[in-house]
Amino acid sequence: MTGEPATPLLDKVHDPRDLRKLDPSQLRQLADELRTETIAAVGQTGGHLGSGLGVVELTVAIHYVFNTPEDRLVWDVGHQAYPHKILTGRRERIRTLRQGGGLSGFTKRSESEYDPFGAAHSSTSISAALGFAVANKLTGQPGRGIAVIGDGAMSAGMAYEAMNNAREAGSRLIVILNDNDMSIARPVGGLSAYLAKLVSSQPFLNIREFAKRLSRRLPEPLHRAAKKTDEFARGMAMGGTLFEELGFYYVGPIDGHNLDQLVPVLENVRDAAEGPCLIHVVTQKGKGYAPAEQSADKYHGVQKFDVITGEQVKSAGGPPSYTNVFAQALLAEAQTDERICAITAAMPSGTGLDKFQQTFPSRAFDVGIAEQHAVTFAAGLAAQGMRPFCAIYSTFLQRAFDQVVHDVAIQNLPVRFAIDRAGLVGADGATHAGSFDVTYLATLPNFVVMAAADEAELVHMVHTAARHDTGPIAFRYPRGNGTGVAMPAVPERLAIGKGRIVRASEKGAGKVALLSLGTRLAEALKAADALEARGLATTVADMRFAKPLDTDLIRKLMLSHEVIVTIEEGSIGGLGAHVLTMASDEGLTDHGPRIRTMRLPDVFQDQDKPEKQYDEAGLNAPQIVDTVLKALRHNSAGVSEARA
Known part of the structure; x- marks a missing residue:
């Protein structure tokens, strides 16, 4: 194709079986072509770049040495797997990454x-690979479980829970620690590479096993001394004592970009009869592409970009992002309140807390990929009189639900939850969509749950949360930019559990009331215009709170309107369910209005452009109008039948 990079060797590799036919001397060229193709593809689609470039050689070596897919390869998170996709029969579709109907x-x-094994959340790979390995062991099937996990993902407790159980798999489990930032130990040139090859070889494993058996025959004091000497020597040389104590045979660190080192070590481990093994591979994020090497954070996830210059396509100007609005609002609150502190789980820039870190370093805490710890840590801070804001994406907060219940809600501690990426998230798809936070938080006693309709409302909610000391409080806001409303000069403290009427019908009580929670308010207002044009008086309320409900407002609207429609960007069990429950409890449904709930559908929506996702979900203005009209027709039919 015109303008596409020349990749003559990669063109011959349609799946790993073709890769294994190559001579080892050809692997370097293949890796270079694979890196070029990855850069070219992501330049056209956007997506995760630096992490994939860092594992190009590792991807080639794994598929060359191991018998995938019989050997089950699990990539932790999966955002580094673009080169893997290219090598496994998906090259022709690689330029559809993160698009509707694409990869x-x-x-x-x-x-x-x-x-x-599907992934997008961190630290699941070892558990999954262990499951594959043990299943094959129990059924007598061939095949290993191979987990590739980054050093950041190793900060999560789940990884160690899996490793603690790894003895069950024996030699069928291989964990590859991709160390690209917080290095456990640095490779030290040729000597380190030589030691890694040596200790992974079968002769060394046999000698070490013989030494173990011999030491067991020694008197106990000598046996203990021999064991300690062995551990100390390996720990000093390679930093592997921790992993050895968990039952793994540790190999490394080795240069993850040197195929002459990678391939022999992987072959030795593949052929070893020893128990589970951990290979410590040191790589560089963005390897081989200068802009990504020089700015690992900036090129972790990218927009479309010019491959020659590295310049990313700039989004059109416009309103600030919700994330930035939250960050600035929290900074303003912290300027006047020394008790405010901020917690993030390895996402300081994603949540906007990098700005807080710069201004208040002693009050900002990045706890790593450890959402459970983040929530309980925040609970401890709150119990000691601090005002903690726990900023976590909606989809990641799911991982800490027990801590939210047990450590925060039951104890009624005033932890503030800033829930970013609430609702649909476009190209990141189902794994990152914040669909369930209202449902799983609003069921909990003591909780206050808010949803911002626009960026000005978000400022008010940050201020309200900062001043709320009587229990846990959460506020949700979406990915992307705000609506362009005027920002408040001074934030307002909202009355807990009180909504607002943003459009009152000019024709009296009216027929229709739209109850919106969150950023679908703009679509509700468009729908109201369309309904008014049809002669239907329409009231629009921004409920602000999913819990506690504004029961006075809901009751008033139900007694004065024929149709009530709730609208929210969340799953079943949210605002609509709570409104229905309240109406049922109070008997308002017996002879009252028809109630319809609009919410996200009961499916996991794949990646697509946001506007298409909303159409698929049925949460745009035309669908709101259609819902109202169908309810009115049904209501009219029911009235006619009753009168007849």
């Missing part, structure tokens, strides 16, 4: 047999 930006079981 997922993560691993996905339905895409390929080479994706045995």
Whole structure:
């Protein structure tokens, strides 16, 4: 194709079986072409770049040495798997990444047999690979479980829970620690590479096993001394004592970009009869592409970009992002309140807390990929009189639900939850959509749950949360930019559990009331215009709170309107369910208005452009109008039948 990079060797590799036919001397060229193709593809689609470039050689070596897909390869998170997708029969579709109907930006079981386990959340790979390994062991089937996990993902407790159980798999489990930032130990040139090859070889494993058996025959004091000497020597040389104590044979660190080191070590581990093994591989994010090497954070996830210059396509100007609005509002609150502190789980820039870190370093805490710890840590801070804001994406807060219940809600501690990426998220798809936070938080006693309709409302909600000391409080806001409303000069403290009427019908009580929670308010107002044009008086309320409900407002609207429609960007069990429950409890449904609930559908929506996702979900103005008209027709039919 015109303008596409020349990749003569990669053109011959349609799946890993073709890769294994190559001579080892050809792997360097293949890796270079694979890196070029990855850069070219992501330049056209956008997506995760630096992490994939860092594992190009590792991807080539794994598929060359191991018998995938029989050997089950699990990529932790999966955002680094673009080179893997190219090598496993998906090259022709690689320029559809993260687009509607295209390839997922993560691993996905339905895409390929080479994706045995779907991922997008961190630290699940070792548990999954262990499951594959043990299942094959129990059924007598061939095949290993291979987990590739980053050093950041190793900060999550789940990884260690899996490793603690790894003895069950024996030699069928291989964990590859991709160390690209917080290095446990640095490779030290040729000597380190030589030691890694040596200790992974079968002769060394046999000698070490013989030494173990011999030491057991020694008197106990000598046996203990021999064991300690062995551990100390390996720990000093390679930093692997922790992993050895968890039952793994540790190999490394090795240069993850040197195929002459990678391939022999992987072959030795493949052929070893020893128990589970951990290979410590040191890589560089963005390897081989200068702009990504020089700015790992900026090129972790990218927009479309010019491959030659590295310049990313700039989004059109406009309102600030909700994330930035939250960050600035929290900074303003912290300027006047020394008790305010901020917690993030490895997402300081994603949540906007990098700005807070710069201004108040002693009050900002990045706890790593450890959402459970983040929530309980915040609970401890709150119990000691601080005002903690726990800023976590909606989809990641799901991982800490027990801590939210047990450590926060039951104890009624005033932890503030700033829930970013609430609702649909476009190209990141189902794994990152914040669909369930209202449902799983509004069921909890003591909780206050708010949803911002626009960026000005978000400022008010940050201020309200900062001043709320009587229990836990959460506010949700979406990915992307605000609506362009005027920002308040001074934030307002909202009355807890009180909504607002944003459009009152000019024709009296009216027929229709639209009750919106969150940023679908703009679509509700468009729908109201369309309904008014049809002669239907329409009231629009911004409920602000999913819990506690504004029961006075809801009751008033139900007694004065024929149709009530609730609208929210969340799953079943949210505002609509709570309004229905309240109406049922008070008997308002017996002879009252028809109630319809509009929410996200009961499916996991794949990646697409946001406007298409909203159409698929049925949450745009035309669908709101259609819902109202159908309810009115049904109501009219019911009245006619009753009169007859």
